[in-house]
Every structure is written in structure tokens, then in C-alpha cells.
Amino acid sequence: MAHADLVALGWTADRDSEFAAIAEADVVPGRVSLEHNHVYRVLTGEGERLAETAGRIKYLASGRNELPAVGDWVAVRLDQQGGRSVIRAILPRRSVFSRRAAGRETIEQVLAANVDTVLIVFGLDKPVNTRAIERYLIVARRSGAAPVIVLNKADLAEDVGESVAEATVVAGDVPVHAVSTRGAPGVSRLVPFLALGRTVALLGPSGAGKSSIVNVLVEREALPTGEVREWDARGRHTSVHRQIVVREAGGLIIDTPGLRELQLWDAGESFGDTFSDIASLGDACRFRDCRHDREPGCAVKAAVDAGTLDAGRYESYLKLQREQAAFEKNRDERAAIESKRKARLGSKAIKAFQKQRGR
Numbered sequence: 001m002a003h004a005d006l007v008a009l010g011w012t013a014d015r016d017s018e019f020a021a022i023a024e025a026d027v028v029p030g031r032v033s034l035e036h037n038h039v040y041r042v043l044t045g046e047g048e049r050l051a052e053t054a055g056r057i058k059y060l061a062s063g064r065n066e067l068p069a070v071g072d073w074v075a076v077r078l079d080q081q082g083g084r085s086v087i088r089a090i091l092p093r094r095s096v097f098s099r100r101a102a103g104r105e106t107i108e109q110v111l112a113a114n115v116d117t118v119l120i121v122f123g124l125d126k127p128v129n130t131r132a133i134e135r136y137l138i139v140a141r142r143s144g145a146a147p148v149i150v151l152n153k154a155d156l157a158e159d160v161g162e163s164v165a166e167a168t169v170v171a172g173d174v175p176v177h178a179v180s181t182r183g184a185p186g187v188s189r190l191v192p193f194l195a196l197g198r199t200v201a202l203l204g205p206s207g208a209g210k211s212s213i214v215n216v217l218v219e220r221e222a223l224p225t226g227e228v229r230e231w232d233a234r235g236r237h238t239s240v241h242r243q244i245v246v247r248e249a250g251g252l253i254i255d256t257p258g259l260r261e262l263q264l265w266d267a268g269e270s271f272g273d274t275f276s277d278i279a280s281l282g283d284a285c286r287f288r289d290c291r292h293d294r295e296p297g298c299a300v301k302a303a304v305d306a307g308t309l310d311a312g313r314y315e316s317y318l319k320l321q322r323e324q325a326a327f328e329k330n331r332d333e334r335a336a337i338e339s340k341r342k343a344r345l346g347s348k349a350i351k352a353f354q355k356q357r358g359r
Ligand code: GDP
Pocket: 152, 153, 154, 155, 156, 179, 180, 181, 182, 183, 205, 206, 207, 208, 209, 210, 211, 212, 213, 224, 225, 226, 227, 229, 257, 258
């Protein structure tokens, strides 16, 4: 099974038994490289194919998050007549990158799966936005992939060292790299993350230079950038998609263009990891479950007053904490509605059954 082509796509030996367990005839492993309107581009040992999802997967999925996503390993039945192939199963995800989908409802949107390293990219054409770094770090940490902060457009920075220092304060133990696609320091310092079969995802506000970085790393114009991307040569609005770009020299890159907002999806433990300084200050609060908001005897607020904890960071903590609390409340409400719906379906089925027996 450990076909050289599959290894280049990120296949590892531990996937062999997972794939064998699917036990379906005529399926081969493939990696989802793009999704558009429920049609998937899948990279296989036999080349690239277009595929659809088997009805069974759609039927069993309790939400969008259980449908194939870019980066997923799948078992796909190839169509030999040149038609659409069929994704029969999704292999377990090693890491999942989610956000709360835009809109009012609480829906998990998987941005990418099976990512090893997340490059969080910001542009130094703007001041370092430590608040945004905190938000992206929570999402990246939660995914299970290793985060790295990339400060691009170093050529435009007044003082690169100063910017790196500012970012490092909130990054903690996460590495920070300054790069430029237009000169020194180049993006070559990101190449070590692109060993054979390793998957890197780029995340960050649009305009930070993510697509430009990908193009330099893969040494070709794989992705449209800047204005070219928004409007094509004829002035039509072009759409962009998350997709995997395979790097010939090794590694795979997933670009996530066009993210206007990154709302938290179940921050969980990554919240405390990102604000570990506040967490440890909190050990000295009067109440064990202190939320460091309006509680008396709060050591975190005391640190802000004493000037040992940055007030901006504290505000950011409260804001993200409220967002997470709202998320949890919303999720619990949805779960309650869903279980009521299921119960109603159940009692309907029982009544129908009794009626049938009564006949
Ligand atoms: P994305 O939205 O994050 O994918 O950003 P793009 O790759 O489309 O880049 C946005 C704009 O920034 C484009 O006009 C790029 O040419 C420009 N750009 C990208 N990298 C650099 C850089 O290192 N230095 C400078 N000065 N401009 C850059």
C-alpha cells in the first residue's frame, strides 16, 4: 500500500490498517484537494479525479463537519468510464481545523483536515495586531496542528526586530518568523515545514500575502494573488477556493483564502494555552471559578491595575471568553432542540407501528 505517490501526498504507514478496515471492494485511497458545490477533486495514486460523496455518507452525517473536507483521506471508488468517482468513506482525521461558519446559526465549518503545521500569516504593512494573533492562535492550537506565526512583507516594516518582539510576547512558545516574498529575509525559512508528505496550511487575514507565499514556495504561479484574484482580466469577479497545492520538491500546502472572519469554534483547552499567563495569575484569585470579570479578590484584575498585565490583553481575554460562553450556550440549546426532534420522530414511529399492529 505504501505507494511512493501516496507518501508524497501525506500517506503514512498507520493509515494502512485504517484503510483495510473499510473493507470495500474496488476502493483506493485518495486525498481531497478541493471542494466546490459538493464536487471534490481527489488526488490518488492513479492521478487526479472528480468525485461525489456516497449517499450513505450524506445520510449518516449529522452535520457539515462529517462530510469530506480539503485535506481528508478518503476511500474512493474510481469510475473507469471517465465519470464521477465516489467517496465511500472518510479516514479518521489527525487534525481538524474548524471555525464557526459565518451566519447566525452555530454550525461547524471544517476549513482543513490532516494538517501538520499551521502558518498564521500577517502582513507587516500594518501594525502587529496582537489581538488577532491571539484569536488565530486559539483556533490553530485547537486544530491539533503545530502553529507558527509568520510576519510577511518584512520589506515594508520599519523595524522588523521590534515587530517580531511584539508578536513573540503573545506567541509564547510558538515560533515567530519574519519573511518577505519580495526580498530578504525570504520565505526559504519556511521550507523545513515542507518535508516529503508534510502538510502545511496558511491562515490569516486576506491581503497578508498567503497566496504569494505559496507561489514562491512551489516555484510557480499556482494561485492568483491580490487584485488579480478578486477580478479576472475581463473584470469578472473570480471565486477562490481552499485547495491543496502539491509542492514538487516535497510537502503540500493548503491555502485558505477569503476568510473575512474567524469566529471561534469550541476553543476548549487551547483557550487556556493561549492565555497561560492569565491562567497562572488566576491561581491566586479568591474564587476558584473566578472568570476574572467582576469577581472580588481577582488576582488578574489586580495585575492589570498594578501594570504587570497588559490591559489590552486582558480585554481581549474577556472578549474571547464571552464569545466562547455564547458559543457553548448556543450549542447546548441546539443539542436540546435536536434531542426533542429525535424524541418526536421516535414517538411518531411508535404510533405508526401501533396503528399498523392494531389493523
Ligand atoms: P492573501 O490574500 O493573503 O493570499 O494575499 P496575496 O498573496 O494575494 O497578497 C496580497 C498583496 O500583497 C498582493 O498585492 C501581493 O503582491 C502583496 N505582497 C505579498 N507578499 C508581499 C511581500 O512580502 N512584500 C510586499 N511588499 N508585498 C507583498
